[in-house]
Amino acid sequence: MSARDAIRQALEAYNRHDAAAVADVFSEDAVVHDPQYPEPLRGKEAIRNDMEAWIRTAPDGKGEIRSLLVEGDTYAFEITMIGTHQGPISTPSGDIEPTGKRIETSLAAFGTIGNDGKIVEERRYYDLVGLAAQLGVTR
């Protein structure tokens, strides 16, 4: 699977709210750097748990690819996400409790796929401060 296919597959799985299928796009020992957590997510199970938590945050959430750039085994993307804030959002400075408000945010990432076509590393970037402000929560 190419990097482009891997990202598309992961996003389609997210849009079906299928956390296990999202995690399947990652290798068993994949490492994901995510600003929500002080330490990287290590392994498929941690990646699935994070995805499940995000699906609880916005059970109606949908993502859309704005840009997807690929060079060999490296990719970079920007995805916009829209949903309703119905579950807690964990942040390094404490949880943001559900507000029922609309979430509209974007996620950018750089990543690499291995020989088997699975993602081995991903670095995610999004603005939790901006998201908290959108939800009317002062951090």
Place this chain on the structure above:
Amino acid sequence: MAAQDNKAVSRRFFEDYWNAGNPDALAQLTTEDIVFRDRDMGEHRGHEATRAFITMYRNAFPDLRFTIEEQIAEGDRVMTRWTARGTHRGELMGIPPTEKTATVSGITLDRVADGRIVESIGSWDALGMMQQLGILSGQ
């Protein structure tokens, strides 16, 4: 213009304008109607607004330095993964200097036409910066 040349334009904007502070670099490397968006921190249109926004950061962090970690380019788009480091020695959006040093990482997505950046969208770890400066409420 080849995708690889567009990478150099994005790199020079970080190195010549953000890092070195060369005032001519803005007009050399961006179009007059540039849309400069700092994800969740607002949109700045044109040279004047972009200059004012970047100058605000450079005054708040006089030793600000961006390091380019990785770039991917395809068509007219370039994604750059960077690390920025600086010491908070000037007012930052109403926050008085803390004299603390912060290191944050982020991604910038540029659209380049004829050797100039037309649109630039940054996503970065604002929460990480606030934590390192100790300016989160409750900290």
